Amino acid sequence: MTAPLTPPPPPHDQPSHQARQASPPAGEAAGEYGQHGEYGQHGEYGEYGQDGPGMKTELREAAVIAVAVAVSGVLLGLLWLWLAPHVPLVGDQSDTSWAVYLKDSEGEQAAGVDGTFTLLALAFGAVSAVAVFLWRRRGGVPLVVALGVGGLLASFLAWRLGVWLGPEQDVIAHAKAVGKGVTFSAPLKLGAKGALLAWSLAALVVHLGLTALFGPRDPEPPYEDGPYAAPPA
Numbered sequence: 001m002t003a004p005l006t007p008p009p010p011p012h013d014q015p016s017h018q019a020r021q022a023s024p025p026a027g028e029a030a031g032e033y034g035q036h037g038e039y040g041q042h043g044e045y046g047e048y049g050q051d052g053p054g055m056k057t058e059l060r061e062a063a064v065i066a067v068a069v070a071v072s073g074v075l076l077g078l079l080w081l082w083l084a085p086h087v088p089l090v091g092d093q094s095d096t097s098w099a100v101y102l103k104d105s106e107g108e109q110a111a112g113v114d115g116t117f118t119l120l121a122l123a124f125g126a127v128s129a130v131a132v133f134l135w136r137r138r139g140g141v142p143l144v145v146a147l148g149v150g151g152l153l154a155s156f157l158a159w160r161l162g163v164w165l166g167p168e169q170d171v172i173a174h175a176k177a178v179g180k181g182v183t184f185s186a187p188l189k190l191g192a193k194g195a196l197l198a199w200s201l202a203a204l205v206v207h208l209g210l211t212a213l214f215g216p217r218d219p220e221p222p223y224e225d226g227p228y229a230a231p232p233a
Helices: 026-033 055-073 073-083 107-137 143-164 171-178 194-216
Strands: 087-094 097-104 183-185
Touching: 026 087, 026 171, 055 073, 055 171, 073 143, 087 171, 097 171, 107 143, 143 194, 171 183
Parallel strands: none
Antiparallel strands: 087 097, 087 183
16 A cells, blocks of 8 residues: 655745846936936036036027027128228209209119028028027027017117118209219118018028037937847856
């Protein structure tokens, strides 16, 4: 007669790797991202961190940019006065009345005045956008608004400064002063008022392009071990 067979003791439960993964040490948890993250306080995003500066700081920087861009309109006005072609006029007297005529009725000097202002404004807008991007390598609504408003104020200032420093506005008085049949320059004026938007448009387009091409990128999330990750060696 044989002794009854006893079942073998159940095997000890083995802890699954997926259920019990050792948590990394505190030092490794921070890893290469450090206390503030890879893009934290002194990462790629500069001293402000990934989310950028606070709203008060952005508004303060935007105000500085708008004022600086607007003041630079003085240089645009001086260059426009210097480079714009002169429209020749001539005065004629009949009895006691004076009349002023274009000396060259088929000339394109008037169109050249508008074109010069537009080209200069486009160049100034591009330069201001590059300068702002190099100063703050990021976008943001306040910076964009500052560039747009500052460019519009700069264009208006340049226009009024060029008219003020240009030839006399009273063409009849000017014709009387120089004499009958003597050629003189017409007042500097901007016929196409849409040129006042050239600075702002160029600044916005260039700044948007620079931000899209060379602006900071959002960091990719760190890789986390999933349920099928290989066990450590």
